[in-house]
Amino acid sequence: MLLIMIAGGLRSNVRIRTRPWTTTQRTDWWERVVMTEFQPSDWLDKFRMSRETFFYLCDKLRPRLARQDTSFRLALPVEKRVAVALWRLASNIEYRTISTLFGVGKSTVCRCVRDMCHAIVALLSSIYLRPPNEQEMEDSAQLFLSHWGFPHCVGAIATLHTAIISPSNNASDYANPAGWLSVMSQVAVSGRGHFWDVCASFPGGTDPADILQNSSLWATAAEGGLSPASPLVFMGKSLRYVLLGESCYPLQSWLLKAYPEEKGRRSSRAALSNAQQLFNRQLDRALRVSEEALLRLRARWQCLSKRNDCGLDVVPTMILACCILHNMCESHGDAFKAEWQGEVAEAESPQPRHKPLLSTGMDQSNSEEVRRLFCDYFEQQSN
Template sequence: MQDGDLRSALFLLTHALLQRRRDVSSARSQRRAEEQRRIRQRHYFLQRQRRMLMMMLAGGIRSSLRLRTRPWSTTPQTDWWERVVLTEFQPADWLDKFRMSRETFFYLCDKLRPRLTRQNTSFRQALPVEKRVAVALWRLATNVEYRIISNLFGVGKSTVCKCVRDMCHSIVTLLSAEYMHAPNEQELEESAQMFLSKRGFPHCVAALAPLHISIISPSQNSSDYANPEGWLSVLSQVAVSGRGHFWDVCASFPGGTDPVEILQNSSLWATAEQGGYSPRSTPTFMGTQLKYVFVGDPCYPLQSWLLTPFTKQKRRRSQAPALDQGQRAFNMHMRKAQLVAGEAMLRLRARWQCLSKRNDCALDVLPTMVLACCILHNICETHRDTFQEEWSEEVAEAEYPQPQHRPHASAAPDHAQAEEVRRVFCDYFEQQEQ
């Protein structure tokens, strides 16, 4: 028994000594790691102070050189915005470069000031709101590379990218409720009057259409972005009022997405199904109470609130398309009404060429950019800024015209009621022709 107790005591003593040795070794390792961390930290701060000192010296040298050069020398034009744009630009220059008048530009700056204002730091002054907006508008209007805008405004490429992102997000956050919202009853009445007076289509408040925007090849699932014409794009759904303003925009889906899927999963579908685009007191048309309707491309399904053209269905291969006089008149006036959306999208893409040329922005930025451009379009149209026709000619010569989707073939849930509504319009147009 005594030998056993001695062995147990020796074992416990040995275990305690080993544990103590491990604790001492661990403490030394931690102390050594802490010393290395402090050394690295001191080295980092030393290098940072050295870089800041070099930047201050370089800034002083550039300032002294800038004072010695002539105003139109080839040095970086960091003051081009203040020296040329704000003092020498004429009204035509503002329209050509920023796609809006000077008054609208400063109105936009005042609206975005709460979100775009930045504070000065000890080492650099923050860009003024006006310059940040100008940098972003130049990018949206021309779709030129960040490098070119960087050299033009005397800012870094990363600053250009940040200006574009910040302004687009600010426009959507601050101005969508004012310039792109569900219409009230007065706006519905005005839009219906515009469709009737300018397009000859009664009882209609909006036109629905798909909008494709060309993009560079994404890193993943590039085949999903191939549209019916074969080129890569993102697809948006737009609803345009009789005045040519965008009421609703659903952006941005892969170009190969079926427009019907976008429509049926959008807030516009849910609102229209509940009668949200018609006055509380249902208006009368052709002697019956009928809610206002939309007109849409053949790729959309026929609904009681969404009218689409009659497709040419042949009974036999040897027979001509069987469309009666009322249906042909309906299709003719439908095409005129659909031009509202086509013309609005053309003006949108012509004014903001980032939507007409191949867009190289990240896919996560595009939805906000599309919404921001649509809101800017509404602002310019509301302020009646001049639209130059040569902009449309540039878009017409673009490499990627808008694709044509195949007509929708499946029957809608309220197909019978929708056919009755479309028949009422056929009777109306047939009576007008007689």
Template sequence: MEEDEQLRPVMFLLTYLLLKRRRDLNDANAQRRSEAQRRVRLRQHFIQRQRRILMMMLAGSMRSNVRIRTRPWTTTRSTDWWERVVMTEFQPSDWLDKFRMSRETFFYLCEKLRPRLTRQDTSFRLALPLEKRVAVALWRLASNIEYRTISNLFGVGKSTVCRCVRDMCHAIVALLSSVYLRPPSDQELVDSAELFSSDWGFPHCVAAIGTLHIAILTPSNNASDYANPAGWLSVMSQVVVSGRGLFWDVCASFPGGTDPAEILQNSSLWATAAEGGLTPTLTPAFMGKPLRYVLVGEPCYPLQSWLMKAYPEGKGRSHLKRTEAEQLFNARLNGALRLTQEVLLRLRARWQCLSKRNDCGLDVVPTMILACCILHNMCESHGDTFKAEWQEEGTEAESPQPVYKQPHTPSVDQSNAEAVRRLYCDFYLQQQDYERLN
């Protein structure tokens, strides 16, 4: 009996070890069976996927063999169109027509946007190449055609087209604003003043300020706020254009019915200009007096010592009361304001999404406007060709921009601003007398 009692713990231990060994063997066998089944399913899925791809390739080949070809890049399948035609066969004129920029500028843009737009492959699908994502978005900005058409053209889904446009616009604003949409340096101020004087006959001026209206779909809320003076719904932007025809400052996202003077007074430009931020460190002289550089603007803006606008034109015969010097000033200032009109026309002509009615959401339109202004500066800085036919297409498609004659609210004119305007009148009067004598 004593021996049995001594052997009982040993027997219990041996029994436990045997049971544990059997359980471990069963778990290992179950794991091996599960892994084998998973591999079988993956192999079946891979075979089925390869079979579908092969059938699609065969169907595409059969359709392409019976298709009558006119131009190569209008009749090929979408995947082949991008990978072979665009990337290898597009001529310089094709890049300009379809992407509104040269091939060199296109790949420069792709490199700059790579940190924000690069995507990784997943277990379910391959990521869209960066260059193709940029091309899809540029095609939309340049043509404003429907997502469905671009989807069929590039062989991607409509949601992918929408996502490409949104992602690229945000990436451009985030990565390129500091390069192409920034405050001017002292030398750029001097160069711009020289261009305004030589090209537009308005000296001591560095920029022109204006408004841009983009037609939109009817918003779900507060639609009446978006009705502009021309009678159509729009999103309004304030732009500042340099003598080179580049944008220095853009304030977007305002309803079309907003007073331009209100936008200006609440923008960073107002504080910057009032503090002398648009004048070099060494204040230049005008008519023998130190004077900060000025901007020119439409009659809807308040007169400031740094912002010149034309003298009000009366109705009937009251305009005859304007002196000769004041008439000269108005003529030269209105001539300088044509720069803003021409630059905005080039902007809308190059990027048709700003010329035709934009069907994107109100959360996307302001970013799209900023992105297009940055792309305009980039293309102009790189010397990309601007085709005259783009301007004709844009003019035919767009709604006429509203014209602001008088401010919506009483102007907050600066007390010493009139003295600066009189200084310009004296300058033009002296210039005219000199021309008469010579």
């Protein structure tokens, strides 16, 4: 009986935690300030999206991020988990600083970032990061023509380098052409400035042409998947839609790049015909759609513009998540502040320039004929 009474007494003294587990001092800043006092500009500055988009995102991620309360602790609300992670993506400040700000442990901040990025990729890719359907391709082609002056085009391909800390293995593979360590991504951008295909996780020293040739984008485009079932007519010829690329990519019937300018001439432009020069100028202009999209991406999510100290197992997922968040914010019409771009210019090293790829076995035999059609188009437009 005595043992039973002692055991009963011990059980009666057990205390149940009534707040989320934390190793830092409790704070009501999130509940009292953010949830009740933040103005629209505050949501944009701190979370890079409107309040409405923030709660939309929370609802979408709830199936993966919601946690059950236990006898020992209350689970962090989904909204707070998302806020912690977005604060990190938007600012790239130290986990320790975010830990103090939100009153959660540093390890909790790490988990929030990792879990949210994985949840975004798992739940939102099919909505915000997918190949365009036939109507979307037509819309993109119209935008490339009306905004950038380039016809019969549905997208532009470019590279993104994200600075990283030195990895423990094969660090030299991550040195990019500019000399700093990075993870490289290949992105395809629509005429609206949205990302619809992203290949992340490659070491910064990887050849962009190798990434492209081994990507699903290459297989899809080569098989005619970027055009209607019945290709449209362009300059009197039946022709599939094309993509535009930097000089580091191989020339294809569906992927156009600028004519190379011969070296050793007093004026390199003199090596090209008038039609070829026109083509190069128009292509350079149209490629600004990918340059501007990448700049807005890095400006909104500055974890991509400053050196990212996450592990290489997390960085690729973070890049994909940021591209999805970019598309979501752009689709929802969330404001973009011009000063964010200034912050990027001060924080990051210039994106590396890749060496032009000369003619290779990857070039298609009819690619020059396709490029000449566009030369003829621009020459007609100039007359």
